[in-house]
Structure formats: structure tokens, C-alpha cells
Amino acid sequence: MRLLGLRLHHVEMPLVAPFTTSFMTQTHKRCFLVEARVETASGAIVTGWGENVALDRPFYSPEHVDGASEVIERWIAPLLFAVEDLTAETVAHHLRRIVGHPMAKASVEMAMLDAQLRAEGRSFASYLGAVRTSVPSGVSVGIQDSVAATLGVIGGYVEQGYARIKLKIRPGADVEHVAAVRREFGDDLPFQVDANAAYTLVDAAHLRRLDAYGLLLIEQPLGEADIRQHAELARLMTTPMCLDESIDSAEAAVDAIVLGAAAVVNVKPGRVGGYLEARRIHDIASAHGIAVWCGGMLETGIGRAANAALAALPGFTLPGDISGSDRFYAEDVVTEPLRMHDGVVDVPTGPGFGVEIDEGRLDRFRTSLKEMSA
Ligand code: OSB
Ligand code: MG
Numbered sequence: 485m486r487l488l489g490l491r492l493h494h495v496e497m498p499l500v501a502p503f504t505t506s507f508m509t510q511t512h513k514r515c516f517l518v519e520a521r522v523e524t525a526s527g528a529i530v531t532g533w534g535e536n537v538a539l540d541r542p543f544y545s546p547e548h549v550d551g552a553s554e555v556i557e558r559w560i561a562p563l564l565f566a567v568e569d570l571t572a573e574t575v576a577h578h579l580r581r582i583v584g585h586p587m588a589k590a591s592v593e594m595a596m597l598d599a600q601l602r603a604e605g606r607s608f609a610s611y612l613g614a615v616r617t618s619v620p621s622g623v624s625v626g627i628q629d630s631v632a633a634t635l636g637v638i639g640g641y642v643e644q645g646y647a648r649i650k651l652k653i654r655p656g657a658d659v660e661h662v663a664a665v666r667r668e669f670g671d672d673l674p675f676q677v678d679a680n681a682a683y684t685l686v687d688a689a690h691l692r693r694l695d696a697y698g699l700l701l702i703e704q705p706l707g708e709a710d711i712r713q714h715a716e717l718a719r720l721m722t723t724p725m726c727l728d729e730s731i732d733s734a735e736a737a738v739d740a741i742v743l744g745a746a747a748v749v750n751v752k753p754g755r756v757g758g759y760l761e762a763r764r765i766h767d768i769a770s771a772h773g774i775a776v777w778c779g780g781m782l783e784t785g786i787g788r789a790a791n792a793a794l795a796a797l798p799g800f801t802l803p804g805d806i807s808g809s810d811r812f813y814a815e816d817v818v819t820e821p822l823r824m825h826d827g828v829v830d831v832p833t834g835p836g837f838g839v840e841i842d843e844g845r846l847d848r849f850r851t852s853l854k855e856m857s858a
Contacts, residue, residue: 485571485600487564488529489857490592491519492536492553495784495849499812503782504626506654506682507543513782514540514549516854517817517846518556520595522570524603532599532836535790536591537754537781544680545587545708545729545755552588557854560585560592565858572597576758586732586757593758594790598836607793607838609831612763614796618828620803622648623811624678624780627657631664638665641811647827648674648700648803654682659693666697674803678703681729685713688720700802701726701748711736714745724748728779732756734764741772748802752779753794754787762794770799778804785809785818788829789837792822796831817846 494516503510518534538547559582564570567578575593582589601611623646628634638649651661658677665675676699683691683705691705701724706713708729718725726748731737733756740746749769753762769776778795781787788809795804806829809821818839822829832838 485522485524485596485603486568487520487522487570487596487858489521489855490556490561490595491856492556492854493517493519493846493850494549494553494852494854495817495846496851497784497813497815497817497849499782500810500814502626503812504628505652506627506680508541510539510782513784513812515784516549516553517784517786518591518595520592520599522596522599522603528603530599530603532595532597532602533786533841534591534594534598535784535787536587537752537783537787538587539781547585547587552585552591553854555582555585555588556592557856560588561856564592570596572600573760576760587754590754590756590758593760594753597759602836605835607833607835608790609793609796609833612793612797614793614831615798616796616831618830619792619795619800619806620647621806621808621824621827621829622646622650622803623807624650624805625652627652627654631661634661635664635668638669642669642673644824645827646807646824648676650676650678650703650805653677653679655687659690662694662697662699671698674700676700676703676726678728679705681705681707685717688717691717692721695722699723703750704728704730711740711743711745714740715743718744718747726750728752728755731765734761734768737765738768741769741774746774749774749776750779751776751794752781753790754781755779759790759794763797766797766799775799775801777802778806780805780807782812784813785816785821785839786837788822789818789832789839792829792831793837815845817842817849
């Protein structure tokens with residue numbers, strides 16, 4: 485294939501409710517969708533879509549929306565336009581000189597994957613080797629102002645039938661909220677917490693109090709760079725340790741597993757440089773007997789569809805943050821957004837990621853368009 489052109493559709497979409505983590509409150513989703521135009525070996529022109537998951541501020545990882553967009557325009561696009569015989573599988577190789585910027589790279593690889601699979605008439609799930617037609621749907625619940633509000637919001641999701649609840653925590657909004665959730669919804673509710681790096685090892689004694697509540701796991705309590713410290717904390721707690729921010733590659737995943745810093749890994753394709761690296765992490769984690777689950781970045785219908793296919797691989801044994809699109813959005817940019825029913829979301833079966841862009845809605849949400857061509 486040859487990459488002929490890239491368009492970055494910058495969008496801003498309102499969230500149905502503010503989403504608060506230990507690092508920020510989001511009321512809108514700002515991101516860009518990547519439209520790739522490719523020419524296949526037989527001369528057909530095919531379009532593929534990807535989604536960039538960088539947040540609008542560099543508070544979760546070093547990347548941010550405008551930076552990722554600039555890196556694609558200045559560095560990624562020129563490198564890929566120069567390749568005669570480009571495939572989705574060789575994108576990362578051609579970008580190897582660019583240090584970091586995994587989310588920027590991932591979004592372009594993603595659009596190439598969609599185009600390539602559409603040209604072949606093959607679904608992403610089939611390409612990956614998915615073994616399930618639907619996957620359990622978990623929901624990530626933001627930090628609320630009070631314990632009562634936490635119980636109210638979680639009660640709503642439990643009633644809808646979500647298969648697992650993840651509660652965001654931070655110092656000052658942790659043990660008390662977790663204890664109340666267990667009291668209200670019982671010990672059988674599949675329940676876990678995510679601190680987004682809000683604690684330090686000095687908080688170990690405090691975090692140990694969470695061990696009393698039978699959590700599935702605690703996600704990223706310590707800093708991004710603190711793999712060794714997570715290993716130490718893991719030895720002090722019985723709650724399984726799960727890493728998110730710290731795992732930016734398959735190599736980091738192996739380090740964390742071997743050091744005892746991760747009993748579980750949150751796999752986010754954007755964070756690790758793409759769906760192909762995400763599959764490698766699934767493979768090596770499975771080889772080590774380590775469970776993985778698919779994380780989320782408030783994706784639109786494009787990323788949500790791709791995540792559902794990834795989560796259908798056999799090693800994804802815990803429910804992912806793959807909620808129905810309506811958990812965040814009243815309207816999505818695809819014609820048929822992912823829906824949660826009976827605690828699951830169905831894995832799309834159409835060519836590529838199996839979703840179609842709703843041009844009218846994309847027009848309404850678009851704030852700017854960047855166009856590049858070979
Ligand atoms: O830590 O998993 C996280 C959203 C943005 C940045 C980081 C995280 C999250 C979520 C939301 O938890 C998951 C979702 O998309 O449902
Ligand atoms: Mg997380």
C-alpha cells in the first residue's frame with residue numbers, strides 16, 4: 485500500500501456529565517480522528533479511520549492533543565509518505581527514529597489498519613484472532629463530591645447491568661468511598677479502584693486499608709516511573725497490583741511482571757504505541773500467567789469498536805473499561821455506537837473496525853481540519 489493522504493479531524497464533544505480523576509476534571513472530549521487515504525497494490529483507493537487518545541492536557545501522559553497533531557504533521561506523515569510499500573504492520577518500524585509519542589504513532593497505525601482490513605474485507609476481530617463475539621463491559625466512575633454521590637452514580641450503573649465497576653480514587657476520596665460501596669452493593673460486586681498515580685510509597689499503610697474490601701485490583705497507585713516502588717507496594721498489600729501509566733511498551737510490561745510490580749496489566753493501545761504493540765503485551769502477559777484487560781480513554785465510537793475487538797483475545801480475562809458510548813456521549817461520531825446490553829458489548833464484525841462515520845455529526849463536532857498529502 486501507499487499512503488496518499490492524511491486528514492486530522494479535530495473534534496470537541498460534550499460529555500453527558502463531568503468526569504473527574506485524581507489529575508483533572510473533563511467536561512468535554514477534545515481529540516482528533518485520523519482519516520488515511522491509501523492506494524492498494526491493485527490500485528484501489530481505500531479510506532481508513534483511526535482515533536488519537538491524547539488528552540487535551542499532558543496530565544495523564546506526556547502527550548496532549550495539539551502536540552500529537554503537530555508530531556503527525558511534521559514528522560510522522562512525511563516519513564510514511566516516503567514509503568513505497570507500507571503496511572499497517574510496518575508503520576512502527578518506519579517511525580522508530582521518533583522517540584516517544586506513542587499516541588500520535590498509534591492513531592496513524594490505527595487508520596492504516598482500518599484501511600488495510602477494509603481493502604481485504606476483513607474484520608479487525610478476525611485479523612487479531614478474537615475468540616469471543618461479545619466482551620464483558622466495565623465502567624469507570626469518576627471521583628464524586630460525596631460518598632452519597634458515589635453511591636448514587638454507581639447505583640445507576642449497577643442497575644444498567646454493567647459487569648464491573650471501577651472507581652477513581654485520590655487522597656481524601658478513597659477508603660471511605662470504597663467501604664460505602666461494599667456496604668451498599670455487597671461483596672459480590674466486581675469492583676476495583678484507579679488512583680492515576682496520586683499516591684507515594686509513604687502512603688503504603690493507608691493504602692493497605694483497601695485490602696479489607698476484596699477489590700479485584702488497584703490500578704496505578706504510584707507514579708508513572710515508579711515500577712520498582714510498585715513492586716515494593718505489591719509486597720505490602722494483598723490487593724492485586726495493576727499498572728496503567730507505567731506500561732508504555734511490551735518491554736516495560738515484561739519488566740513490571742518480572743519485578744513483581746504488576747499482577748495484572750491494563751492494556752491501552754494508544755499508551756503503548758498501537759494495537760499491534762497492545763497485542764504483543766497481551767501475548768507476553770499471557771505467557772507469564774498475568775491477566776490483562778482493555779483500558780479506555782473516553783474513546784469515540786471508532787476507538788470503542790477497536791477496543792472491543794482487542795478485548796476479545798483469549799488473555800483478556802477481566803472486564804475492560806469498554807462501556808457503551810452513552811456512558812460518555814449523547815451523540816457519537818459513528819452511525820452505530822457501541823451499546824452495552826446484558827453486561828456486555830458486542831464485537832463488531834464488519835470490515836476494518838466495523839463502524840461508519842456519521843458525516844453530519846462529525847461536521848457538527850469538528851473544530852478544525854488539518855490536511856496532508858504525499
Ligand atoms: O486511568 O484509566 C484511566 C480516562 C482518561 C485517562 C485515564 C483513564 C481514564 C479512564 C476512563 O479511566 C476509561 C474509559 O474510557 O471508560
Ligand atoms: Mg488508569
